[in-house]
Amino acid sequence: MRFFLGSNWDVKKVFLAITMFLGVIFVGNSINNDVWFLLNSGRYVETYGIPHVEPFTVHENLHFVMQQWMFALMLWKIYAAWGLSGLIVFQWAAGAVLLYVFFRLNYLVSNGNFDLAAIMTSLIGVFFCGGFVCQRPWVASHLIFMLEIFFLEYYSHKQSRWLLALFPLLSVLLINLHAAMWPMLFVFLLPYLAEMVIGGRIGFLGKCTVAWTWRKIILLAALMLAAAFINPYGIEAMTYTYYSYGIAEINRYIGEMDVLSIRFWLGLPIFSMFAVTAVYSRNKVPLHYILLTAGTGLMSLLAIRSFFLYLLFGALGVAYVYHDWKGLEIQRHYEKDFVCVRYGMLVSIFILLLILLWQNEAFLQNCISGKYEGGSLIIVLLAFLLIVAVVAFLIRKRIDKDGSAGIIIASLVLMVASLIPLKCTVYNDVVMSRAWDDCVEILQQRAPIEELSVYTGYNEGGYFEFYGMRCYMDARAEVFIKQVNAQKDIFHEYMMLCNGRINYKEFMENYHFTHILVNNYEALYEYLQDDDDYLLLYDSDEAGTTEESSEEGAEPLKYRLYEVKR
Numbered sequence: 201m202r203f204f205l206g207s208n209w210d211v212k213k214v215f216l217a218i219t220m221f222l223g224v225i226f227v228g229n230s231i232n233n234d235v236w237f238l239l240n241s242g243r244y245v246e247t248y249g250i251p252h253v254e255p256f257t258v259h260e261n262l263h264f265v266m267q268q269w270m271f272a273l274m275l276w277k278i279y280a281a282w283g284l285s286g287l288i289v290f291q292w293a294a295g296a297v298l299l300y301v302f303f304r305l306n307y308l309v310s311n312g313n314f315d316l317a318a319i320m321t322s323l324i325g326v327f328f329c330g331g332f333v334c335q336r337p338w339v340a341s342h343l344i345f346m347l348e349i350f351f352l353e354y355y356s357h358k359q360s361r362w363l364l365a366l367f368p369l370l371s372v373l374l375i376n377l378h379a380a381m382w383p384m385l386f387v388f389l390l391p392y393l394a395e396m397v398i399g400g401r402i403g404f405l406g407k408c409t410v411a412w413t414w415r416k417i418i419l420l421a422a423l424m425l426a427a428a429f430i431n432p433y434g435i436e437a438m439t440y441t442y443y444s445y446g447i448a449e450i451n452r453y454i455g456e457m458d459v460l461s462i463r464f465w466l467g468l469p470i471f472s473m474f475a476v477t478a479v480y481s482r483n484k485v486p487l488h489y490i491l492l493t494a495g496t497g498l499m500s501l502l503a504i505r506s507f508f509l510y511l512l513f514g515a516l517g518v519a520y521v522y523h524d525w526k527g528l529e530i531q532r533h534y535e536k537d538f539v540c541v542r543y544g545m546l547v548s549i550f551i552l553l554l555i556l557l558w559q560n561e562a563f564l565q566n567c568i569s570g571k572y573e574g575g576s577l578i579i580v581l582l583a584f585l586l587i588v589a590v591v592a593f594l595i596r597k598r599i600d601k602d603g604s605a606g607i608i609i610a611s612l613v614l615m616v617a618s619l620i621p622l623k624c625t626v627y628n629d630v631v632m633s634r635a636w637d638d639c640v641e642i643l644q645q646r647a648p649i650e651e652l653s654v655y656t657g658y659n660e661g662g663y664f665e666f667y668g669m670r671c672y673m674d675a676r677a678e679v680f681i682k683q684v685n686a687q688k689d690i691f692h693e694y695m696m697l698c699n700g701r702i703n704y705k706e707f708m709e710n711y712h713f714t715h716i717l718v719n720n721y722e723a724l725y726e727y728l729q730d731d732d733d734y735l736l737l738y739d740s741d742e743a744g745t746t747e748e749s750s751e752e753g754a755e756p757l758k759y760r761l762y763e764v765k766r
Contacts, residue, residue: 216318220303223325223333227295229288232334235275236662237674238268242276245269250432254679256665258653258672258711262685265433267379267440271337287335295333298343299325302512305350308357309516310523320519328511337378342508344374348388349492349513356411367420368427375428379437380444385424391491393417398487409486444678449692472514479518489517635738635745635759636663639717642737642761643669647714655708655716655724658694664717672711698722713764720758734762 237256244255250269254262266272278286299321307317333339348370351363375382395410396417412420431437476493492513499506640663643652649668656664661674673680673694680690696702700723708716716734718724728734738761740746747757 213314213318216315216322220318220321220325221296221299222322223299223327223329224292224295226326226330227291227333228330230334231284231287232336233659233662234675235287235335236666237676238272238275238335238337239279240662240666241266241269242272242274242279245273246276252433254685256670257661257674258670258713259685259687259690262679262687264679264685265379265436265440267433267437268337268377269432270373270376271340271378275335291334291339294339294343295325295329298333298339298346299329301343301346301350305346305353306516306519308350308353310519313519313523313525316519316522316525320515324511324515328508332505332508332511338381338505338508341374341378341381341384342512344370344377345384345388345509346512348385349516352388352392352412356409359411364416364420364423368423371424371427372430375431375437379431379433379440381441382428382438383441386421387495388492389417389421391488391495394491395487410488443683444681447678447681447691449695476514476518479521483521485517485520489520493517633660633663633745633747633757633759635740635743635747636660638743638745639738639759639761640664640667640669643715646737646763651714653712653714655711655713655718657698657717657719657722660717660719672713697724700727708764715764716762718760718762720755725758725760728760728762733765735765737761737763 240256244251245266248255251264251266254264275287275290278290282289302325303317303321306320307314310316332342348367351366351370354360355363371382371385374385392410392412393414395408396412396414428438429435433440476497480490480493493510493516496506496510496513500510643654643664644667646652652669654664654669654671656671656673658673658675658677661671662676664671665674673690677691678684680694681692682689693702693707697704697707698721704724704727715737716724716728718728729736738759740757740759745759
């Protein structure tokens with residue numbers, strides 16, 4: 201507690217310290233679709249070591265760089281120990297760590313303005329936790345980027361030489377956790393180099409506050425470059441971004457690579473950039489903050505996934521500008537009527553949150569029966585929180601002179617709110633499409649796993665590969681382009697097949713699949729239903745597993761599983 205509050209702590213800071221972790225509530229308990237190929241990759245690394253030939257699909261001799269191998273192995277270890285519940289807890293913990301480091305960075309930039317840093321963390325954290333924190337390696341890479349910026353800023357305050365040793369460590373971690381993002385370490389050095397060279401010399405470009413010299417920045421870059429060779433793929437991992445990103449066909453297909461639209465909620469950068477620009481225009485801001493905002497803002501307008509970076513670094517200049525802000529003023533009233541109304545409202549909110557948590561009767565029953573892991577613990581915790589809340593309310597007159605009762609109840613409200621996502625069903629075995637699960641079960645009964653060769657699309661492949669089946673395609677899009685695998689442009693072939701622009705008979709003869717899984721967004725969905733060479737094993741319409749599309753107005757997602765007649 202001392203870290204947050206220092207020696208002169210007060211209840212306001214206690215409340216802000218709690219509320220700045222509000223974003224964790226919005227992380228939720230979903231399982232990202234990329235989890236399946238990551239778990240499969242981690243299991244492979246643990247069993248066989250680092251692969252250099254793609255091991256999971258029907259394709260042979262595809263050159264392969266498992267650029268997320270360390271993150272995949274870590275995720276697999278978590279899953280092997282604690283199952284899907286462990287993966288959910290992982291993303292909650294990742295959200296909390298990101299929020300904490302984000303707070304520390306803004307606290308540093310604002311010269312120790314606790315109120316400002318905590319409020320910025322509360323507000324901005326809701327967006328990046330709700331939109332981007334999941335079981336994907338970008339939570340690790342973005343944490344590393346924040347640490348890099350933090351160390352760069354910290355040096356301007358303390359100028360400690362030991363910081364030089366931390367940058368190579370960040371480079372080693374990133375090249376093994378998420379090699380595709382490794383070059384960004386050097387991109388984030390550029391604003392500091394630019395400010396050192398031209399900052400303060402041209403009036404409208406902002407002032408210079410960077411303590412780094414150009415020689416030290418070049419030294420940092422050299423140390424990070426040398427350290428990055430500590431990876432199983434050498435220069436291939438370091439140049440992975442060069443030959444795997446910027447493929448127009450992939451960018452058109454993958455939603456996170458879409459250009460932001462004003463009509464889309466993540467079009468927020470379009471508006472926030474105007475607001476931030478207005479702040480900067482009234483103050484002389486260090487050039488590196490301007491460049492960080494402009495650079496990450498431009499990146500977010502070009503691709504939705506880069507909005508994560510804009511949220512993390514786009515408002516650093518605002519923290520700098522308002523570092524003298526005096527913080528929130530809390531008016532304390534001790535009149536009996538006011539106290540009763542305030543605590544009546546707090547207790548009402550607390551009860552409402554409990555009702556929201558328990559509104560799903562099945563959830564409560566399954567907790568008691570033990571179907572949900574940790575269900576009994578949740579019930580005990582809720583009962584304990586309710587008792588504490590009632591006790592705090594009853595003795596409010598004695599401890600409210602310093603606002604302690606308010607802090608206790610507010611803290612309880614937040615803790616209960618953080619449990620709300622648990623009311624959603626969390627199964628121990630499957631948290632994906634029921635149709636996928638049904639099809640896996642059918643395939644396991646039809647033949648031994650090692651004899652199966654399954655046609656699957658982009659989204660479905662990783663799940664079936666996780667169960668040991670060799671598939672045509674999965675969500676590792678760049679693995680299926682020729683300039684990466686050095687064999688064949690499989691992704692282009694897949695898109696042509698989906699659009700009905702190649703002969704599906706010839707396609708099937710080339711691959712000799714045993715089974716075909718198609719959805720109603722592929723041309724094969726219509727072609728195969730009238731083809732006597734394929735036996736229908738499963739139809740999601742008949743099984744009642746047709747799913748509503750996540751996109752408004754889109755056609756519901758349907759699946760059919762066929763067996764190829766021999």
